Amino acid sequence: MKEQKYEVEITTFGLKDIFECGQCFRWNQEANGSYTGIVKNNVINVKEKENKILFHSKGEDNLDELVTDYFDLGRDYEKIKQTLAKIDDHMRQSVSYGSGIRLLNQDLWETIISFIISANNNIPRIKGIIERMAKAYGKEIVLKKKSYYTFPTTQELAKASVEDLRKLGLGFRDSRVYETTKMIKNKVVDLEKLQKEKDFVSVRNTLLTLPGVGPKVADCILLFSSLKRLEAFPIDVWVRRVMNELYIKNPQENKVKKAEIEKIAYEKFGSLAGIAQQYLFYWKREA
DNA sequence: CCACAGGACGGCT
């Protein structure tokens, strides 16, 4: 455990845009506007100062390498935004609204469990459940006299029974998390292999074998974890709403088929469909 | 009291 500081100068990096666009659950805003979160076995505080981003951490990993990977700093978001903004006026506006968004490379295991919990659920409650899970089964890190808890490893979470999970407030998701944990622990699904697998459809199909992982959750995992497939296009009620409002215009929104939404998304946005969805979603939900 | 929330799943047609 060591404390470290690191700073970078980068144009596309908006704290609120990154942490509140719906991709992560373990970051909270401080009174001074900065955000504190837990990444692997590290607590990280992030703040903006003029045109720089300042990181302060306590934990095991080298901070510069950790944030370069986690915040996807190697990717040129300015270029992505330019490409998307040229598509049409909706995209130009949404990119302008969420101009600081970056898609995080979150730990695959943590992302799988987090998004299983997200099913039919809202963000405050999801965050509460994950927080309680971390406190019960993760490891403590103390920074500035405050306790933080790492996301439990597969082995740590495997200690929890279905009843234990129910007590943490998972509701009907308890058995899904329990079964998925068991499958990953026993390498019925091997996450290290999955991380190296190239074929999009094959990775997605493997994710779909996990209890609690349906089409929407699978696409969130593909888009928001270290799998980082920018073409993955999660369709939930909000995206359905936005896509219908902007491109389909069916008066009976609930009758629009998922296949139709997907077709339009890939025609318009191609391999950037997922990240395009994120700008649209953030824009319409916040506004 | 009921509807609904950023879905998945199983049973039915």
Next chain:
DNA sequence: AGCCGTCCTGTG
């Protein structure tokens, strides 16, 4: 293959 009721819990 598509449709629909049900699944915990918190909030309005």
